[in-house]
Amino acid sequence: MFSQIFILSPRGDTIINRDFRSDLPKSTPETFFRQAKTYSGDANPLFTVDCIQFVHIKRGGLYIVGTSRFNLQPAMSLELLDRLAKEIKDFCGVINEEVLRKNFILIYEILDESFDFGYPQLMATEQIKPLIVNDPIQPQPDSVMNSLRPKIQTFNIFVPNTIGSQAVQRSVLNKNQANEIFVDIYEKLNVLFNSSAYVINQSIEGCIQMTSFLQGNPPLKLALNDDLQIGRQQGQYSAGVILDDCNFHECVNANELDMNKTLRIQPPDGQFVVMNYRISGDYAAPFRLFPIIEEVSSSKIEVTIKLKACFDAKIIASYANVRIPIPKQTANAYPELVKNAQQETAEYDSNKKIVEWQIKKLSGGQERSLKIKLTLQATQTAHTARKEIGPIAMNFEIPMFNVSRLQIKYLRIEERGNTTNPHRWVRYITQSSSYVCRI
Numbered sequence: 134m135f136s137q138i139f140i141l142s143p144r145g146d147t148i149i150n151r152d153f154r155s156d157l158p159k160s161t162p163e164t165f166f167r168q169a170k171t172y173s174g175d176a177n178p179l180f181t182v183d184c185i186q187f188v189h190i191k192r193g194g195l196y197i198v199g200t201s202r203f204n205l206q207p208a209m210s211l212e213l214l215d216r217l218a219k220e221i222k223d224f225c226g227v228i229n230e231e232v233l234r235k236n237f238i239l240i241y242e243i244l245d246e247s248f249d250f251g252y253p254q255l256m257a258t259e260q261i262k263p264l265i266v267n268d269p270i271q272p273q274p275d276s277v278m279n280s281l282r283p284k285i286q287t288f289n290i291f292v293p294n295t296i297g298s299q300a301v302q303r304s305v306l307n308k309n310q311a312n313e314i315f316v317d318i319y320e321k322l323n324v325l326f327n328s329s330a331y332v333i334n335q336s337i338e339g340c341i342q343m344t345s346f347l348q349g350n351p352p353l354k355l356a357l358n359d360d361l362q363i364g365r366q367q368g369q370y371s372a373g374v375i376l377d378d379c380n381f382h383e384c385v386n387a388n389e390l391d392m393n394k395t396l397r398i399q400p401p402d403g404q405f406v407v408m409n410y411r412i413s414g415d416y417a418a419p420f421r422l423f424p425i426i427e428e429v430s431s432s433k434i435e436v437t438i439k440l441k442a443c444f445d446a447k448i449i450a451s452y453a454n455v456r457i458p459i460p461k462q463t464a465n466a467y468p469e470l471v472k473n474a475q476q477e478t479a480e481y482d483s484n485k486k487i488v489e490w491q492i493k494k495l496s497g498g499q500e501r502s503l504k505i506k507l508t509l510q511a512t513q514t515a516h517t518a519r520k521e522i523g524p525i526a527m528n529f530e531i532p533m534f535n536v537s538r539l540q541i542k543y544l545r546i547e548e549r550g551n552t553t554n555p556h557r558w559v560r561y562i563t564q565s566s567s568y569v570c571r572i
Contacts, residue, residue: 134201135210135251138217138244141166141196142230148195149237151244153251155325155334157185157200165189165198179207192218193228201251216256217247223258225269232269237378238409239267241338245323245567250524267409313556314353314400315344316544320535321566322418328572330421337412337537338566345400347555351548353398355407358540361394365414374539379410397547416536419444419563420453422525422570428515436505436522438490444497444534453529455490457505460521462513467506479503495529523572528565535561 136157139150145166158164165187169176179188188210189198197214199205218228220243225232233240246261248254255261320339327333341355360373381387382405386397398407423439438457442450459466468479468488476493490503509518544557 134205134253135199135213135248136202137161137198137200138214138248139198139200140233140240141198143194145170148230148233149240149244151241151248152334153248156202161185161200162198165196165200169196178211179205188214190214190218192222193230195228195230195233213253213256217243220247220256220258220261224265235380236267236269238338238380238411239265239269241411242267250569312348313346313558314544315558316355316541316560317342317344318535318539318541318559318561320537320561320563322536322563323567324418324565324569325567326418326422326570328424328570330423330570332415332418333571335413335416335418337416338410339412339535339537339539340409341407341539341541342404343398343400343407344404345402347400347546349548350400350402351546353400354543354545354547355396355398356542356544357390357394357396358538358542359394361390361539363391374537375412375414376410377413379408381408382406394542410539412537417443419450419531419534419536420527420529420568422455422527424523424525424570424572426519426522426572428519431514431516432509432511434507434509434515434519434522436507437502438505438525439500439502440492440495441500442495442497444531446496446498448497448531448534450492450495450529450531453492453495453527455492455503456526457488457490458521458523459486459488459505459507460509460513460518461486462510462518463507464510465508469504469506471502474501477501481505519572523570525570525572527568527570529568530565531563533561534563536563 136154137150137152139162140148141162142148145163147162150162164182164185168180168182175191178190179186181187184202186201186205187198188205188207189196190211197218199210199214221240222228224239224243225236242265243261246255246264318339318341320337323336324332325334358374362373362375363379365375365377384399384401384405385407389395389397396407419442421441421443425437427435429435436457438455440455463486466481466488468481468490470477470479477491479488479490481488488505492501495501509515541559
């Protein structure tokens with residue numbers, strides 16, 4: 134189906150770009166816009182340039198575009214883009230450039246729930262609504278868009294407790310007794326590997342979340358990395374932390390972020406998201422998957438999956454779950470763990486044709502492996518069946534670890550004369566959003 138889905142402004146600026154398969158050049162949006170402008174009126178909804186098929190619709194003056202290297206079914210492709218536009222409109226109320234820029238995290242969530250590896254999954258608002266975390270925000274009437282640089286936005290957003298922190302279990306009514314504040318840096322990873330475990334595409338969607346039980350709600354000052362930079366230039370490389378996009382809660386004053394890397398916060402009671410951010414580009418993936426397929430005979434295949442934890446030995450992943458789709462014509466599948474494997478299970482679901490490998494704890498630097506022996510039905514050969522194996526998908530959670538290297542230098546109370554010393558708790562949590570390895 135789709136290799137990419139992107140949304141362009143009337144000027145050709147890329148507002149949203151979700152690359153599902155990484156099999157097309159990164160310059161594909163520019164190629165589309167140049168070709169679309171060659172038409173005297175509106176561009177044809179479907180055309181081909183350099184063996185890339187483009188299908189698009191226009192909503193609110195914006196181009197919503199799907200691409201593929203393979204033949205697209207015109208009616209179905211246009212229908213899927215139309216349904217995507219309806220989902221965005223249902224959540225945001227209107228489709229225009231300003232609304233999409235303010236709600237870019239929400240739009241990426243909608244895309245990830247609606248499509249899986251470019252294939253349509255949930256294409257109705259009522260289906261994806263229970264899965265969407267972020268709330269939309271409408272722009273202020275007098276706001277001015279700056280399309281030349283990722284813009285710092287402010288909005289209200291609610292993120293439910295995803296980690297089960299004891300902080301949100303405390304009653305706000307008891308905050309006078311607690312006098313403490315919890316800060317979580319929470320990151321979700323999107324990574325696509327090839328069969329040799331090399332990264333094809335990756336991104337991070339993260340947020341800084343606070344839960345405040347401070348007496349009197351005093352103003353706070355939060356300092357981040359000195360090497361933090363907002364906005365990535367084309368082809369830029371930097372050893373620092375570069376955020377492609379970010380936006381802030383309405384209680385946050387980000388005027389000093391560019392100069393001093395600090396945020397001034399007037400915290401409300403309870404839980405709120407200080408900042409959402411998105412990072413694309415190179416970073417060290419915490420896990421590597423190495424798939425090996427061997428054709429034992431014309432009707433038997435052995436699949437070996439090796440998993441390596443590529444982080445410090447002092448860090449422990451609280452769980453890891455690996456799912457391996459196998460051919461539909463499989464007669465039997467026998468997952469085998471290594472001898473004396475501890476805190477691991479592997480099960481075959483014959484209805485879904487999936488082998489699920491669960492690891493309860495995994496320390497940094499460790500390697501685990503799983504072997505799956507497949508017996509095929511007589512109607513299929515091993516040579517054709519191996520093409521149906523995968524892609525491998527992985528879910529995990531790693532406490533006290535973040536990939537982006539975004540750090541909190543300090544958190545201070547700015548109120549003059551305030552001599553209290555509340556407890557400050559800072560945690561880092563990394564989870565998978567879409568962690569996929571091709572075979």
